[in-house]
Amino acid sequence: MTAGSDNTAQATWTNGTLITGGGSVISNSPGGTFDIAADVNTIAGGGSHVIFNAGLLRKTGGINTCTLTDTFTNTGTVEIQSGTLNPSGLFVQTAGLTLLDGGNLSVSSPFQLQGGTLAGDGTITGTVTNNGTVSPGWTNGPLNITANYIQTTNGALNLAVGGNTAGRASANST
Numbered sequence: 001m002t003a004g005s006d007n008t009a010q011a012t013w014t015n016g017t018l019i020t021g022g023g024s025v026i027s028n029s030p031g032g033t034f035d036i037a038a039d040v041n042t043i044a045g046g047g048s049h050v051i052f053n054a055g056l057l058r059k060t061g062g063i064n065t066c067t068l069t070d071t072f073t074n075t076g077t078v079e080i081q082s083g084t085l086n087p088s089g090l091f092v093q094t095a096g097l098t099l100l101d102g103g104n105l106s107v108s109s110p111f112q113l114q115g116g117t118l119a120g121d122g123t124i125t126g127t128v129t130n131n132g133t134v135s136p137g138w139t140n141g142p143l144n145i146t147a148n149y150i151q152t153t154n155g156a157l158n159l160a161v162g163g164n165t166a167g168r169a170s171a172n173s174t
Contacts, residue, residue, distance in 0.1 A: 005026055005027070006025075006027040006029055007026075007027065007028045007029060007032040007033075007034050007055070008029045008031060008032050009031075009032060009033075010032070010033050010035070011028075011032070011033070011034050011035070012035040012037050013034070013035065013036050013037060013038065013040055014037045014038050014040075014061075015038055015040060016040060017040065017041050017042065017043055018040075018041075018042045018043070019042070019043050019044075019045055020042050020043070020044055020045060020049035020069070020070050021044050021045025021046050021047045021048075021049045022045060022046060022047040022048075022049075023047050023048050023049075024047075024048075024049045024050075024070075025049075025050050025051075025052065026050070026051045026052070026070070027051075027052045027053075027054075028051075028052070028053045028054065028055040028056070028057050028076065029054055029055055030054045030055055030076065031055055032054075032055035032056070033055060033056045033057075033058070034053070034055065034056070034057045034058075035058055035060055036057070036058065036059040036060065036061070036062075036066050036085070037060050037061035037062070038061045038062045038066075039061075039062030039063070039064040039065055039066055039083060040062075040066055041066065041067045041068070041069070042067070042068050042069050042070055043069060044069040044070060044089070048071075049069070049070040049071070049089075050070055050071045050072075050073065051068055051070045051071070051072045051073070051087075052073050052075075053072070053073070053074045053075070053076045053077075053078060053096075054075045054076045054096075055076045055077070056076060056077045056079065057074075057076065057077070057078050057079075058077075058078070058079040058080070058081060059079075059080045059081060059082060059083060059085045059103055060081045060082060061082060061083075062082060062083045063082060063083050064083050064084065065083060065084040065085075065086050065106065066083065066084070066085055066086065067086040067088050068085070068086065068087045068088065068089070069088050069089055070087070070089050071089045071090045071092075072087035072089060072090070072091045072092070073092050073093075073094070074091075074092070074093040074094075074095075074096050074098060074116070075093070075094055075095040075096045075116070076096045076097075077096055077097045077098075077099065078093075078096075078097070078098045078099065079097075079099045079101055080098075080099070080100050080101065080102070080103030080104065080105060080120075080122070081101050081102045081103050082102055082103050083103055083104070084103060084104045084105065084106050084125075085103065085104075085105055085106070086105075086106040086107070086108075087107060088106075088107075088108045089108075089109070090109050090112070091107050091109070091111050091112065092112040092114060093111075093112070093113050093114060093115065093116050093118070093132065094114045094115045094116065095115045095116045096115075096116040096117075097116055097117050097118075097119065098111075098113075098116070098117070098118045098119070098120075099119050099120045100119070100120030100121060100122035100123075100124070100143065101120050101122075102122070103122060104122045104123045104124070104125065105122070105123075105124045105125070105126075106124070106125040106126060107124070107125070107126035107127070107128075108126065109126075110126065110127035110128065110129045110148075110150070111124065111126060111127065111128045111129065112129055112131075113128060113129060113130050113131060113132040113133075113134070113155070114131045114132060115131070115132045116132050116133070117132060117133045117134070117135055118130070118132065118133070118134045118135070119134075119135040119136070119143075120136070120141075120143060121136065121137055121141025121142055121143055122141070122143065122144070123144045123145075123146065124143070124144065124145045124146065125146045125147070126145075126146065126147050127145075127147040127148040127149070127150065128145050128148075128149050128150065129150040129152065130149065130150065130151050130152060130155035130156075130157065131152045131154050131155045132155060132156075133155070133156045133157075133158060134149075134155070134156070134157050134158065135158040136159065137159075137160060
């Protein structure tokens with residue numbers, strides 16, 4: 001896949017670095033699956049550079065970090081199964097799902113959850129601003145946010161209390 005690509009089927013990224021910039025757009029369309037199967041990175045060149053996910057983007061390989069230096073917008077599903085996904089530019093979700101399912105998320109700017117759901121168990125290194133739905137404990141593990149958790153009036157925090165499948169969350173809250 002190259003910068004300026006539109007994935008509508010199946011794409012797997014197993015090695016190498018993508019250099020983005022100059023107005024580049026990487027798009028994973030509805031019905032597309034973009035599998036990050038290693039600890040790979042994008043490097044931002046000059047100009048604008050964005051990654052837009054409306055399909056399924058998942059990190060399935062590598063135990064370390066995949067860094068995406070681009071502005072990242074999600075309206076589909078982001079599933080982190082291993083290692084850490086680090087969208088080091090702005091990460092905005094307006095719909096869809098971000099699921100920590102064995103992996104972790106690291107953000108430099110606050111994760112802007114403007115719609116959709118953030119769910120799962122694992123660690124988010126950085127701040128989360130919730131204007132959507134946060135549902136910790138997808139598989140009965142804790143969802144840890146290492147910086148601030150900002151709950152807006154339009155956001156929802158869904159916690160299961162009691163029983164065998166209680167969700168747990170920890171964060172600094174404002």
